[in-house]
Amino acid sequence: MRWETQRLEKAKQIIKMYPQKRSALGPLLYLAQDKDGYISNESIVEISSLVGITEVQVQSVASFYSMYKQEPTGKYLLSVCKSISCEISNSSEVIESVKEFTGLSNNETDDQNLFTYESVECIGACGGAPAVQVNYETIEGLTPDKAIDLCSWLKETEPKVIVADELQEKFGGVKSFDWAIEDNTGTSSPVPGFQTYDTLKEKK
Amino acid sequence: MSDKVTFTVDGKQLEGKQGQLLIEACEESGIHIPRFCWHKRLDPVGMCRMCLVEIDTPRGKALVPSCTTQITDELSVETESEVVKKAQEGVLEFLLINHPLDCPICDKAGECPLQDQTMAYGPGESRFIEEKRHFEKPIPISDIVLLDRERCILCARCTRFSEEISGDPLIEFIQRGNKTQVNTFPDEPFKSYFSGNTVQICPVGALTATSYRFKARPWDLKKVSSTCNCCSLGCSVELNVSQNKMLRILGEDNEYTNQGWLSDKGRYNFEYLHSTNRLLSIHSKENENFENINISEANEKITKKIQELGNPDIKFIIGANSTNEEYFVINKFANLLNRNEFLGKDNSNVYFADDHISNGYFGDQYENATFEDLDSSDAIVVWAEDIKDNLPVLYLRIKKAVKNGVKLVIFGHTNTALESLADLYIGSEVISNNFEIQKELSNIKELKNIINGKKVTTIIGKSTPLQQKKSLDTLIDYLQKVSDLKILNCFSKANTFGALQQIDQLKGLNEFCTEYENSKKNIVFTIGANPVNASFFGSQIKDILQEADYVISLDIFKNETTELANLILPTTAFGEKEGTITNMEMRVMKQNKILPDPGSTLSEWEYLVMIAKSLGEDINYENVSEINNELVSQYKTTVNLPTFDNLNKPSNLFGILHEKEINLNTNDVEKNNISLLMVKRLYGDSSTQINSQSISMLGSERFIELNSITLNKYGIQSNVATLTQGSASFFVNIKINNFLPDNLVIAPINRRGFEKLDPTKEFDIKETKNMKELSVN
The missing domain is CATH 1.10.10.1590 (NADH-quinone oxidoreductase subunit E)
Known part of the structure; x- marks a missing residue:
């Protein structure tokens, strides 16, 4: 098409x-x-x-590039970081809890096409470890419980657009950067990337 | 600073050029560094790490890949130290982790760089006990090339070739890490005119060609160097034969001509030699049926016929695939018949199987160019038939020159394939659909900027036989006036230049038709020519040959022309005969014999000498060297003569550049109204191609090209249509080509049935429902 x-x-x-x-x-x-x-x-x-x-x-x-998917994913792609900084901040338990909640193992999509789960290498959010991405929008400072809350919230509300800031406020903890970029239209933003902490506020 | 650099390799002082790669400089000094990915005609990538060497750096000794390291003054290099050896063993152990050890069934085994270098530099055993990676074995990536991804060592030679050299990157690395593989995009096959080169440069057995797969082991092959005769470029080739069968043609790296590359036509157009359709015995037509007769009967028939007809007019139509020696004998034979007053003295009776040959630009007032001039000039100006389709390797040479900064000017409308390379493309605003120049050339500012006062090489020839020569003259006059001009005359057919040099005065098929007189007694010889097919005069010639008193065809296959002959004499073909050929630079090169004459075939010259003798003529050659000796004795100079001895000298890839006077005096065509531009495509319906199994289907697609405005004019929405002209009607695919001018439609001339079309007459294109819609409704 x-x-x-x-x-x-x-x-x-x-x-x-x-x-x-x-x-x-x-x-x-x-x-x-x-x-x-x-x-x-x-x-x-x-x-x-x-x-x-x-x-x-x-x-x-x-x-x-592994972040360009070659097969369809569920509505929400959950990428949980498994690299060193997150690992020493207890990411393995976050991984376990997300896996348990969704019932998925690595690179699997559920039958409802809602979640795809993957554990990934460093997503550059070491300052706020452990970190998770939903459709490549980053949420930092998660705990195993908050991760489950995040997943169940996604399941219940099924938001159309994922906005990092919003999720960070709801479920996140310590954060390293202000991940949101000016054009918050999800993955279709013109240049994917992020601005360093607080720059967004100055712009406003 | 001098451009000489002195460096040390393994304690030996060597010299190289500034900026040269270490691996290349070592190679030139006789030190071989093992490699897989590096190829001297490709840009270095440093993928395989096989060429690691140890060099001295300010921070101590370091291992670096010699294919990406340039030599510097006083560089000290170790190529055989313990560290280097360990690195080489390590690299090979890694490469062999996934490479299957299926050498016993691999076509490459025996000439495989991976096999050879593992023997020479490998660790001897592997510590790897896990499962190797697996892929489907092998997958076709085009009609002629197969890919075995398990064997691939990811050197990127093929992908780099397709991007840098041939410019059609249809294969690439897909995925990454352990999953990396070479592949094509789904439903986008590796449809390149040059795909066979990737098979030749593949350092393992990953890429194989359908024509050679499982046919022979390399150590059983008999090899001989020769010169390709698929076009007039004269690519150096190596013929590989086993058990008297030609199995493979490889490109030889000849700096002066093909630089290692071949087109797929030149590489795979050989299976016809062993086709069951080959003419192997003499056929004589008795009561509309062909009967086999022996050679003395044939000879008797010919002599009898010539004597019986009293004073017949004897004409020769010759093809482009004969050797210079054969043309020499044809010329002599034709002249002898002349002297016997079978024919008026000032009348040439030899016609080349080509429509409207133009006179070209030969003689003292023009400077003849070589391919090397393309690289050394400031600009290349092209006005010729489609180069990519008719002289494919010349297209590679032009592409290379452009890559190195030479400016390119293309005149429309046949070379639209070169537009993307060109600095200036001169299309319909200057050149009419009839190939007339409509604007003063000196008023084109962009052209002036590129060529004024510069070294210019022009590739010049008629875009289509129906083009008038006038516009070429205008261009040459202008270029000569404003630039330092060298000329490559563009006649693309095989040994055209040999024919031009050896035949006193060559004419075209149009002259044949006008000079043929029905009222006389006529004998026509066709020698390796099929003028009935693929000529604008096809139907006219058909009538003539039907009317003629006696027609003798010398050919390797039965075809439309031999069907009309009274006598068919089977001849030898490429690889079965020895001789010289002349390429478009007038470089004379050697063709060698490696196959025995099949069946009761003879060379063209042998037949002619035999006939002449029985007519009582004094023409006597025992073998082809004698002809060659006599041929060269007629040159004006005595140095660098193209004798077999000179050309056979080891590694004489230069050939011999020899300008023998060319005498062409044909009339220009009258002005035509070209509405249908008939262009010869690389693949077509030649009898050699359709009898070569691997490539026989490549020339079957029927298509036309036109721009979108013209397409709209015909109101066509889909990509298929019906082309009709008179009683001829074709189902054709449509290709949009927006570099074409309005109201000009390009059709391939060498596709089955297309020879019926008249390029000057009206035609119509109607929308056809495509197959899908047809089946739905």
């Missing part, structure tokens, strides 16, 4: 930000992932014609 006009417009906006078209590949793949929850072959074809490289070159990049 072809991309809808709005998504194409956004893609063109993103491409304009780079001196070479193909440099926009990364953010365009986020757009693709936002569309289907994974990078579909149809999206690869679309991107290939947008930036003027072959399909297989797009696929090469898309399949290299």
Whole structure:
């Protein structure tokens, strides 16, 4: 299926930000992932014609990075960090509690297509370990109980857009950065990334 | 600073050039460093780590990959120290973790760099006891190439080739880490004109070609160097034969011409040699049926016929695949018949199987270029037929030159495939659909900026036979005036230049048709030519051959032309005959014989000498070297003659550049109204290709190209349509090509049935429901 006009417009906006078209590949793949929850072959074809490289070159990049999903995920992708800083801050129990709540093991999606669970390497939130990402929006300073609260809240309310700040306030603890970026429209933001702590407030 | 660098390798003082890679500098001094990923024609990547060497750095000794390290003055290198040996053993042990040890059934075994280097540098045994990774074995990545991902060692040679050299990156690394594999995108096969090169440079048996798979072991192959005759580029090749069967053609790295690469046509167009359809015996037509006769009967028939007809007009239509020696004998034979006044003296009777040959730019006022000039000039100007399809390896040379900073100017409308490389593409705003120049060239500012006062090499020839030569003259005049110009005349068919050099005066098929006189008694020889197919004059020639009193065809296959012959003489083909050929730089190179003559075939010259003798002519050659000796004795100089001895010298890849006077004096075509541009594609319906199993289907697609405005004019929505002209009607695929001018439609001439189309007449394109819709409704 072809991309809808709005998504194409956004893609063109993103491409304009780079001196070479193909440099926009990364953010365009986020757009693709936002569309289907994974990078579909149809999206690869679309991107290939947008930036003027072959399909297989797009696929090469898309399949290299583990955060570009190659298969559909559930509505909420739960990525729990298992790296060293989180591990010494008790992430293994957070992992256990999320696994138990969802009944999933690594890289599995439940039958309702609600949750996909994965344990991941460092997500760069060591200052607020242990940390979890929901659809790549980061929540820091979790405890095993808060993690369960987070999951059950997601299950009950099924929010349309995940906003890091909101979840952080509800379930998080110590935090290292202000993860929210100005354009809070989920994974389709133009340049994925984060601003350092408090910069968002200054801007406002 | 001088560009010479002195460095030490294993205690020996060596010299190299500034900026040279260590592995290359060592190679040139005779020190071999093992490698998998490094290839001298590709950019270095340092993927495989096999070429690790120890160098002195300010922080002590360090292991570095020699393929990504440039030499510097007083660099000290160890290539055989204990540390290096341990590193090499380690790298090989790692590579063999996942590489299957299926050498006994692997085609590469015996010439496999991984096998050889494991023997030479490997640890001898592995500590790895776990399961190796598994993939489906093998998967087809195109019609002619298969990929075994288990054997792949991820050196990236194939992916780099497809991106850097051929410019069609349809294979890439997918996934990462332990899952990394080379693959294509689903439903986007590795459809490249150059895909066979990846098979040749693969350092393991991961990429194999359908034509060679399981056919032979490398140590059983008999090998000989030769020169490819698929186009007039003259690529150096190595012919591999086992049990008298040609099994493989490899590219040889010839700095002057192909630099190691071949097109897939040149590489895989050989299976026809052993096709069951080959003509192996003499056929004579008796009462509309062909009967086998022997050679003396055939000879008798010909002599009798010539004498019986009294004073017949004898004409020759020759193809492009003969050797210079054969053309020499054809010319002599034709002249002898001339002298006997079978034919007026000032009348040439040899016609090349090509429509409207243009006169080209030969002679003292033009400087002939070589391929090396492409690299050393400031700009390349191209006005010719489709280079990528007709001279594929020349396309690679142009691409390489452009990569190194040479400016490229393309004149429309046949070379749209080169547009993405070009600095300036001159299309419909300057050139009409009839290939006339509509604007003063000196008024094109961009062109002026690129060529004025610069060293320019031009590749020049008619875009289509129906083009008038006038516009080429205008361009050449202009370029000569403003730049330092060298010229590559572009005639793309095999040994065209050999024919031009050896035949006193060559003409085209249009002259054949106009000069043929029905009222006379006529004998026509067709020699390796099939003018009935793939010529604008096909139907006219068909009528002529039907009317002629006697037609003698020398060929390797039955085809549309031999069907009309009274006598068919089977001839030898590529690899079965020795001789020289001349490429488009006028470089004379050697073709070698490695296969025996199949069946009762003879070389073209052998037939002609035989016939001449029985006509009482004084023409006598025992073998092809004699012809070669006489041929070179007619050159004006005595140095660097293209004798077999000179060309056979070991590693003589330069060939011999010899300009023999070329005398072309054809009339320009009259102005045409071109609405359908007939372009020759790389793959088509030639009898050699359709009898080569592996590539026989590659030329079957029927398609037309046009721009979207023209497409709209015909009101076509889908990507399939019906092309009709008179009684001819074709179901065609549509390719949009927006570099084409409005109202110009490109169709391939060498696809089955397309020869019926007349490029100057009206045609129509109608929408066709595609198959899906048809089956639904």
